[in-house]
Amino acid sequence: MTDLGLSIAASGLAADTAELDTASNNLSNINTPGYAREVVNLAPESAAGPLGVGRGVSITSVSALSDAVYESVNVSAQGVQGAASQTNEIMTSIQTVFPEPSSDGLASQLSTFWSDLSSLAANPGQAGAQQTVAAAAQNLTDTLNSSMAQLSQLSATLQSGVGTGAADGGTLAQANELLRQIAGLNQGIVAGDAGGQNVNSLTDERRADVDQLAGLLGITTSTAADGALSVLSGGVQLVSGDVAQTLSTTGSAATGNLAVTTSTGITLQPGGAIGASLTAINTAIPAYQTQLSDVANALAESVNTLQAGGMDANGDPGSAVAGGWTGTVLPNIFVDDGSSSTYTASGTSAASIAVSPAYAQDPSLIATAAAPGPGNSNVIGTATNDGTNAQLMAALAGSITGPDATYQALIGTLGTEASSASSTATSASNLATTASNNLASVSGVNENEEEVDILTAQNAFQAASQAINAMNQSFQSLLQAV
Amino acid sequence: MRVADLTLSQSISAQLDQQEQSIATLETQISSGKALNQPSDNPSAVTQVLQLSSQASQLTSWQANAQTASSWLGMGNNALNTVLDQMQSARTLLLQALNQGTQNATTYEAIAQQLQGINADLLTTANTQYEGRPVFAGTSASAQAYDSSGNYLGNSDAPTVIVGPGPGAGQAADLSVPGPQVFGSGSASVFTTLSTVISQLSSGSPTAAGLNSALSALDANISTAEQASAVLGNASDSVTSASAALTNQLTSVQNSQSSLEDVNVATVTTQLDSEMTNYQAAMWAASQAIPETLVKFL
Numbered sequence: 088m089t090d091l092g093l094s095i096a097a098s099g100l101a102a103d104t105a106e107l108d109t110a111s112n113n114l115s116n117i118n119t120p121g122y123a124r125e126v127v128n129l130a131p132e133s134a135a136g137p138l139g140v141g142r143g144v145s146i147t148s149v150s151a152l153s154d155a156v157y158e159s160v161n162v163s164a165q166g167v168q169g170a171a172s173q174t175n176e177i178m179t180s181i182q183t184v185f186p187e188p189s190s191d192g193l194a195s196q197l198s199t200f201w202s203d204l205s206s207l208a209a210n211p212g213q214a215g216a217q218q219t220v221a222a223a224a225q226n227l228t229d230t231l232n233s234s235m236a237q238l239s240q241l242s243a244t245l246q247s248g249v250g251t252g253a254a255d256g257g258t259l260a261q262a263n264e265l266l267r268q269i270a271g272l273n274q275g276i277v278a279g280d281a282g283g284q285n286v287n288s289l290t291d292e293r294r295a296d297v298d299q300l301a302g303l304l305g306i307t308t309s310t311a312a313d314g315a316l317s318v319l320s321g322g323v324q325l326v327s328g329d330v331a332q333t334l335s336t337t338g339s340a341a342t343g344n345l346a347v348t349t350s351t352g353i354t355l356q357p358g359g360a361i362g363a364s365l366t367a368i369n370t371a372i373p374a375y376q377t378q379l380s381d382v383a384n385a386l387a388e389s390v391n392t393l394q395a396g397g398m399d400a401n402g403d404p405g406s407a408v409a410g411g412w413t414g415t416v417l418p419n420i421f422v423d424d425g426s427s428s429t430y431t432a433s434g435t436s437a438a439s440i441a442v443s444p445a446y447a448q449d450p451s452l453i454a455t456a457a458a459p460g461p462g463n464s465n466v467i468g469t470a471t472n473d474g475t476n477a478q479l480m481a482a483l484a485g486s487i488t489g490p491d492a493t494y495q496a497l498i499g500t501l502g503t504e505a506s507s508a509s510s511t512a513t514s515a516s517n518l519a520t521t522a523s524n525n526l527a528s529v530s531g532v533n534e535n536e537e538e539v540d541i542l543t544a545q546n547a548f549q550a551a552s553q554a555i556n557a558m559n560q561s562f563q564s565l566l567q568a569v
Numbered sequence: 570m571r572v573a574d575l576t577l578s579q580s581i582s583a584q585l586d587q588q589e590q591s592i593a594t595l596e597t598q599i600s601s602g603k604a605l606n607q608p609s610d611n612p613s614a615v616t617q618v619l620q621l622s623s624q625a626s627q628l629t630s631w632q633a634n635a636q637t638a639s640s641w642l643g644m645g646n647n648a649l650n651t652v653l654d655q656m657q658s659a660r661t662l663l664l665q666a667l668n669q670g671t672q673n674a675t676t677y678e679a680i681a682q683q684l685q686g687i688n689a690d691l692l693t694t695a696n697t698q699y700e701g702r703p704v705f706a707g708t709s710a711s712a713q714a715y716d717s718s719g720n721y722l723g724n725s726d727a728p729t730v731i732v733g734p735g736p737g738a739g740q741a742a743d744l745s746v747p748g749p750q751v752f753g754s755g756s757a758s759v760f761t762t763l764s765t766v767i768s769q770l771s772s773g774s775p776t777a778a779g780l781n782s783a784l785s786a787l788d789a790n791i792s793t794a795e796q797a798s799a800v801l802g803n804a805s806d807s808v809t810s811a812s813a814a815l816t817n818q819l820t821s822v823q824n825s826q827s828s829l830e831d832v833n834v835a836t837v838t839t840q841l842d843s844e845m846t847n848y849q850a851a852m853w854a855a856s857q858a859i860p861e862t863l864v865k866f867l
Contacts, residue, residue, distance in 0.1 A: 117574055124573075182607045188618045188830065198626035205630035209637050209730045209744075210700070212710055400710065456708075463708070464724040470710035471724075472702060478731050478738035484627050485734065495619045502612030509609060520583060524576045531573020538863040 091142070092558050098143030099551035102129055105146050106544035110537045121295025123151035123530035125287060151287040157526040158294070159308065164515075164522035165298055166305030166358045171508070171515035173363035177245065178505040181375060184237045187498050193230050193382070194498070197491050199223050201484035208474035208481055211455035212400040221450035224420060224442045231383050235376055235438040242340050242372045245364045249345075252335030258303055258361055259347065263333050265300040266318065269293055270331035273315040277328070280314045290314075305358020321356035323349060340368045371504075377434040378497040384432035386490035387421035387440060389483050391430055394420050397454025397476035402468045405454040412467060417452050418445035453477070581855045588848040595841040598832045605830050614829045621826040628819040634730035634742070635812035641728075641744035642805040645704050648697040649751065649798040655694065656791045659687045659763060663787060666770060667780050674773035681770035688763045692719060695752055707747035714748045719760025721748050732811045742808050751797040752790070759790040 105127045116122040127149050132142035186192050200223040207216040250257015272293040279286040293316060300306055306320045311328075318326035325332045332351065338344035345368050347355045357365065394417055395405045403415040422430050424439035446452050456473035459465045465473055483489045598604055608615045666672060666680050695715045697704045706714040706723030714723050725747050733740035752759045766783040769775040 178609070182609060185608065187608055188603075188605055188615055188622065194619045194623065195626075198623055202626055202630040202633075205634060205731065209634055210702075212702075463726050465708075465726075471708055472710050472728060473708040473726060475729065475738065478729075478741075481630065481731065482738040484623060484630075491619075491623050495616050495623075498608050498619060499612055499616040502608030502610075502615050505607070505609035506612055516583075520580065524580070527573040527576040528571045531571070531575055533571060534574050535863045536571075538867070542867075 091137070091140075093555060095141070095143035096551045096554040096558070098132065098145065099554075100548060102127070102144045102146055103544045103548035103551060105149070106540060107548070109149060110540040110544065113532045114534065114537050116291075117532045117534060119291070119295075121293075121298060122291045122532070123153045123287070123294065124532050125149050125151050149285055149287065151290060152530050153294075154526065154529045155310075157522070157529060161519075161522040161526045162297060162301045162306060162308055164519040165301035168512075168515040168519035169302030169359035170305060170363040171512040173360040174367070175508045175512035177241070177363065177367045177371070178501075178508040180241050181238070181372070182501060182505050184234050184241070184375075185498060185501060193227070193234070193494055194491065196223070196226050196230055197386075197494065198484065200227055201481050204477050205481035207453070207455060208477035211472050211474040211477060212470070214451065217400075217450040217453060220453060221442065221447060225447065227386065228421065228440050228442055231379065231437040231440050234379055235435070238372050238376050238379070239438070242368050245368050245372075246340050246345065249336065249347075249361055249364050249368075252333065258364075259334055259336065262300060262303045262361065263331075265296045265303070266325055266331040266334070269296050269300070269316065269318060269326050270329045272296070273326065274329035276314045276316075286314065301359065303359045303361055304355075305362055321358070323353050323355050325349065343369045343373055345369055373434075375497070375501065376437065378493070378500070380432075380434050380437040382490045382494045382497065383421075383437035383440045385488065385493045387419075387430045387436070388432060389486065389489060390480060391419045391421055393476060393480050393483075394454045396458055398456045398458050398465060398467065398471070399452055399454050400456060400472065401451060401470050402456075402466065403452065404458065404467050408467055414468060415452070417454055418443045420446055420453065578859065581851075581859070584851055585848070585855070588844060588851060592841065592844050592848060595837055595844060598837050599834065599841065602832055603830055604832045604837075618826055618830050621822050621829070625819060625822045625826065628815055628822060631732050631739070632812060632815045632819065635732045635808050635815060638730050638732060638742045638744055638808045639805065639812065641699050641704065642801055642808060644697060644699045645745045645801045646798070646805060648694050648704060649794060649801060651694045652691060652751065652794050653791065653798065655687050655691050656759065656787065656794060659684060660784070660787055660791065662687075663766060663780065663784050666766075666775065667777065667784065669777065677770045677773055677775065681767045684763055684767050684770070688719075688760065688767070691752075691759060691763070692717065695748060704745050705748035705751055707745075715752075715760070719758060719764065721752075721754070721758070723748055725749065732808060733815065740811070742811065743804050746797050746800055750800070751794055753793050757786070757789070759787070759794075762786040762790055 109125050109127050113124050128147045129144050130147045132145050134142055187194060189195070200220070203216070203220045203223045207213070207220050210216050248257055250259040252259050252263060272289050276286045276289045276293070279289065297306070297308055297316070297318070300318065304320045304325075306318050306325070308319070309317050311317065315328045316326065317324060317328075323332075325334075332349040334347050334349060334355070336345060337348050337354070338346050345365055347357055347361065347365065349355065356362070397405045397417075399405075399417055401415075403417055404412060405417045407416055418428060419430055420443060422428055422441055422443040423436065425441045425444060427441075428443060428445070430436075430440075455477040456465055456471045457463050457475045459467055463473060463475070465471050484491060486492065597606055605611055605615050605618060662680050662683055666677065672680075692715055695705055696713050703711065703714040703723065708726040708728045709723040711722040714721065716722055727743040727746055729741040729743055731739040732742045735741075749755075749758070753762075755761075762783060765786075766775075766780070769779050769783070
């Protein structure tokens with residue numbers, strides 16, 4: 088008995104204290120991201136004492152509970168979710184640029200333009216009808232310009248959201264900070280492991296960083312035997328041991344080649360929110376701008392062609408006439424921009440398309456009448472109420488290659504892409520939740536469990552104390568007997 | 570499976586978020602009355618709605634054109650009825666003049682005076698205007714169809730509007746007929762006929778041959794005007810039927826549009842009701858589940 092008994096009881100007290108400490112640490116961290124539940128690993132003291140009685144309990148370690156498979160599934164699910172939710176947000180923003188179906192959208196403004204032209208065709212010489220058409224044309228170019236500007240603005244916002252790297256507050260700066268922290272933590276973990284220290288809290292911190300980084304960049308990780316975690320994104324190593332790459336952007340949104348490169352000059356194909364932003368900046372937004380410019384091109388080219396082939400109500404020809412006409416020749420209706428007199432179709436023309444200043448100033452300069460020819464008695468230089476050319480303009484409303492059909496195709500594409508982005512975001516979010524729940528089922532803290540542990544440890548502690556007390560009383564009675 | 574407390578609270582809030590989102594969507598639908606509020610709500614329906622509203626806008630334009638045509642043609646028909654009456658009065662006077670036994674220089678002069686009046690009335694009718702444009706001047710921008718001597722100032726193209734789909738700009742409807750198709754052209758015009766008769770009668774001694782040839786010229790003029798009246802009547806009928814067809818098409822386009830676009834209030838309210846019930850149940854469950862731990866019972 089004696090010393091041995093007391094030390095056995097003491098080892099029990101130590102083990103129970105460790106259990107209590109661990110349980111209360113677990114409870115304190117119940118809401119800490121990245122925290123893995125800790126358990127005390129106990130083993131009976133190996134060497135047996137006299138009479139084969141054990142020598143008590145020993146604490147072999149305090150380990151953090153986790154599961155490598157769940158962790159890696161969780162990391163990739165976070166990356167997918169980061170990308171999907173960012174894409175969904177971007178598509179939602181793009182949709183607000185095209186308020187359809189509504190009476191404020193471009194579709195309804197096009198309809199107004201055509202019906203104003205139809206009214207003008209019935210009354211070609213009427214100043215009011217001419218004015219209305221010019222105003223409707225102005226509305227169209229304003230809407231095209233502002234939609235393009237909103238898309239460019241969205242692209243610029245996304246670009247500054249990504250940032251250029253270093254410390255500009257963008258998501259790339261956050262990613263760089265996380266990479267640096269992970270490398271630092273790797274260093275601590277490797278050193279601590281080698282020195283036999285408990286590195287659970289460092290691992291927890293690193294896990295939280297990795298989760299956050301996964302949402303930003305879309306990464307994969309692997310842990311080396313020495314405890315160091317390698318971070319890869321799109322196959323490019325970003326953290327290796329205690330060395331982290333610093334990411335920065337190259338290229339530009341304007342040329343559609345904005346990219347993220349490492350400090351060693353390797354270009355990444357990132358996933359996550361940053362990857363989604365890059366895709367939107369380089370591909371998705373420019374594609375909508377091109378489609379919107381297709382609408383502008385279809386509008387400008389078809390109307391300008393009819394304008395050039397007709398004659399206005401005053402008898403001014405739409406294009407130069409052989410044989411020395413010295414009067415007014417009609418201007419184009421739509422031009423490249425406010426200082427141009429011609430229209431050139433391009434992938435960005437919707438940004439600057441304008442009503443030609445000459446026509447805006449004098450709305451009577453619209454070719455409502457057919458050019459002189461067989462089938463009409465129009466004469467260059469003679470005023471006419473013929474509205475057949477304006478009728479052809481109004482009929483562009485139904486053209487299957489006209490601006491209306493082109494715009495409807497744009498809205499169809501946008502709707503399909505936005506709705507698929509939304510359902511992808513929902514399913515990615517569900518997958519991420521499942522993955523993180525699975526991980527939490529191993530490493531998360533359950534309050535009841537910890538409380539049961541505390542009660543058990545408390546009871547055991549009381550029992551061990553009782554043993555000490557019993558031994559103490561035995562000693563006392565023995566001492567009194569002497 | 571073990572459930573961590575963090576998982577429980579996270580999944581409760583995620584669940585509540587999702588329910589709030591569907592409630593917000595349904596709420597928007599009810600308050601806007603529209604099932605389609607952005608392209609992603611139903612991409613193919615949105616595209617269809619855009620096509621239908623563009624079609625509806627065209628139909629409305631055509632209907633407005635048909636209305637314009639119908640007003641023009643009504644104006645033209647009225648004018649032609651007057652013209653035919655005036656020509657008949659002229660014919661009666663001419664027949665009176667031909668009854669030479671009872672006439673003398675004074676009565677010839679009186680007939681000439683009356684014919685002069687009819688000629689002036691005819692000219693006024695020929696210059697009938699609709700919304701500031703002479704109805705019988707073709708597509709010419711001339712302010713009048715005929716000058717005071719009965720010379721035609723317009724051109725030979727009938728003004729048109731589009732009242733339906735078709736090749737080129739669409740199905741055209743004539744607004745009117747050019748003057749010469751009503752009053753005869755050049756030396757064969759009713760104005761020439763009348764001024765010839767008037768000068769014969771004013772001379773005091775018209776010849777029977779001269780008056781007879783004037784009568785047959787006037788008969789030709791009357792038949793021309795009757796033909797024009799028939800043309801205008803037909804045009805008016807076809808515009809009326811085009812307009813009726815447009816109304817039917819517009820109604821059916823608007824119905825399709827509304828069935829795609831408008832909220833079925835009964836359905837959506839029921840959906841909202843059941844979402845609200847679920848939402849309340851989820852909140853109740855959360856309020857029960859979150860505070861429940863072992864501690865409470867120790």
